[in-house]
Amino acid sequence: xxxxxxxxxxxxxxxxxxxxxxxxxxxxxxxxxxxxxxxxxxxxxxxxxxxxxxxxxxxxxxxxxxxxxxxxxxxxxxxxxxxxxxxxxxxxxxxxxxxxxxxxxxxxxxxxxxxxxxxxxxxxxxxxxxxxxxxxxxxxxxxxxxxxxxxxxxxxxxxxxxxxxxxxxxxxxxxxxxxxxxxxxxxxxxxxxxxxxxxxxxxxxxxxxxxxxxxxxxxxxxxxxxxxxxxxxxxxxxxxxxxxxxxxxxxxxxxxxxxxxxxxxxxxxxxxxxxxxxxxxxxxxxxxxxxxxxxxx
Numbered sequence: 326x327x328x329x330x331x332x333x334x335x336x337x338x339x340x341x342x343x344x345x346x347x348x349x350x351x352x353x354x355x356x357x358x359x360x361x362x363x364x365x366x367x368x369x370x371x372x373x374x375x376x377x378x379x380x381x382x383x384x385x386x387x388x389x390x391x392x393x394x395x396x397x398x399x400x401x402x403x404x405x406x407x408x409x410x411x412x413x414x415x416x417x418x419x420x421x422x423x424x425x426x427x428x429x430x431x432x433x434x435x436x437x438x439x440x441x442x443x444x445x446x447x448x449x450x451x452x453x454x455x456x457x458x459x460x461x462x463x464x465x466x467x468x469x470x471x472x473x474x475x476x477x478x479x480x481x482x483x484x485x486x487x488x489x490x491x492x493x494x495x496x497x498x499x500x501x502x503x504x505x506x507x508x509x510x511x512x513x514x515x516x517x518x519x520x521x522x523x524x525x526x527x528x529x530x531x532x533x534x535x536x537x538x539x540x541x542x543x544x545x546x547x548x549x550x551x552x553x554x555x556x557x558x559x560x561x562x563x564x565x566x567x568x569x570x571x572x573x574x575x576x577x578x579x580x581x582x583x584x585x586x587x588x589x590x591x592x593x594x595x596x597x598x599x600x601x602x603x604x605x606x607x608x609x610x611x612x613x614x615x616x617x618x619x620x621x622x
Contacts, residue, residue: 327349327415328344328347328349328350328417330417330443331445333596334433334444334445334446334592334595334596335445335446335447335448335556335592335596336419336445336446336447336448337447337448337449338447338448338449338453338454338457338459341374341419341447341454342459342460344417345374345375345376345460347417349415349416349417350376350416350417350418350419351378351410351412351416351417351418351419352374352375352376352377352378352418352419352420352421353377353378353379353380353418353419353420353421353432354373354374354377354378354379354380354420354421354422354423354451354465355380355382355420355421355422355428355429355431355432356379356380356381356382356422356423356428357381357382357383357422357424357427357428357585358381358383359383360424360427361530361582361585361586362518362519362547362548362582362586363424363427363548365424366423366424366425366452368423370463371463371464372451372455372461372462372463373461373462373463373464373465374421374451374454374459374460374461374462375460375461375462376466377421377465377466378410378465378466378467379465380406380432382395382428382431382432382585383395385398385402385406386398386402386403386406386431386432386435388402393606393607393610393611394531394583394584394610394611395583395584395585395606395610396584396606396607397435397438397497397584397606398435400439400490400492403435403439403490404489404490407487407488407489407490408487410467411487412487412488413486413487413488414486414487414488415443415486416443416488417443417444417445418436418441418443418444418445419444419445419446419447420432420433420436420444420445420446420447421446421447421450421451421454422450422451423450423451423452424450424452424554425449425450425451425452425453425551425553425554425555426446426448426449426450426551426554426555426556426589427450427585427586427589428585429446429447429450430446430588430589430591430592431584431585431586431588433445433446433588433592434496434588434591434592434604437493437496438492438493438496438497439490439491439492439493440490440491440492440493441488441490446592448555448556449553449554449555450554452554453554453555495603496602496603496604497603497604497605497606498576498578498603498604498605498606499605499606499607500605500607500611500612500615500618503539503578503605503612504618506576506578507539507540507541509575511571511573511574511575511576512574512575512576512577512578513543513569513570513571513574513576513577513578514539514541514542514543514578514580514605515542515543515544515545515569515570515577515578515579515580515587515590516538516539516542516543516544516545516580516581516609517544517545517546517547517579517580517581517586517587517589517590518538518544518546518547518581518582518586518609519546519548520544520546522536522582522609523537523538523542523544523546524537524538524544524622525537525538525622529582529609529613530582531582531583531610533614534609534610534613534614535613535614535616535620536613536622537613537620537621537622538609538620538621538622539580539609539612539618539619539620539621540619540620540621542580543569543570545565545566545569545590547581547586547587547589547590549565550562550565550589550590550593551589556592556593556596557593559596559597562593562594562596562597563597566593566594566597566599570594570599572598572599572600574601575601576601576602576603577594577599577601577602577603578602578603578604578605579591579602579603579604579605580604580605580608580609580612581608581609582608582609582610583608583609583610584604584605584606584607584608584610587604587605587608588604591604
């Protein structure tokens with residue numbers, strides 16, 4: 326039986342629990358060890374949505390050979406993960422995280438960037454799942470370490486229906502395209518860090534990174550699109566975005582500290598109809614470290 330696909334890239338706990346037994350479903354816990362910008366939730370014991378796979382975002386879905394912090398993984402790295410879990414082209418992938426909404430949107434964007442369409446984020450993540458007293462187990466579907474995977478996985482080694490990455494380059498931009506965009510009046514650049522970081526009122530959490538923001542950028546802290554660890558309702562999100570962004574922008578570029586939390590606001594804007602969105606993957610960790618690039622404070 327084919328799972329009916331939601332019309333938006335976010336599902337709720339009711340939808341997920343209904344489809345937990347479907348073979349087509351792949352559930353991923355987007356594990357992230359370093360939480361910045363919010364007070365992290367700490368659990369006394371491991372609670373896992375049944376049959377979920379643990380994927381460590383920083384170790385498994387970031388290119389660790391890149392000088393850029395939290396750079397998108399290579400296609401070879403992504404394909405190796407897909408092959409390991411035998412994720413088929415027609416699978417339905419639902420991603421959650423332990424903070425509510427934090428790292429799951431980044432993994433969602435990674436799948437989209439690699440050309441995988443049927444991928445969704447669980448609104449409220451594990452905290453909402455637990456609040457609703459839905460079933461949990463005490464271990465993931467597999468404990469195999471990612472380091473045991475092959476360094477690369479060529480498409481010829483994949484099974485007949487295993488997904489193989491094909492990048493959507495329009496979803497990611499680099500600092501050179503940011504510089505070009507600064508000269509264009511119809512480009513919106515959104516920085517989702519806190520007001521204090523945006524306006525250089527507090528030190529950056531990473532050594533050697535300057536304080537301030539990219540000239541011409543607009544500050545929408547990622548916490549402004551969330552309420553109790555879930556996305557705010559549609560009307561609240563529309564009011565927030567309409568106050569800051571022109572829907573007719575030729576490009577809406579999202580940036581944060583290192584390319585993780587920007588995906589939260591990017592996804593929230595998609596939920597209410599904004600298009601032409603992309604991520605500056607280097608974000609402030611890259612821009613603020615390059616003294617050749619302009620900043621405002």
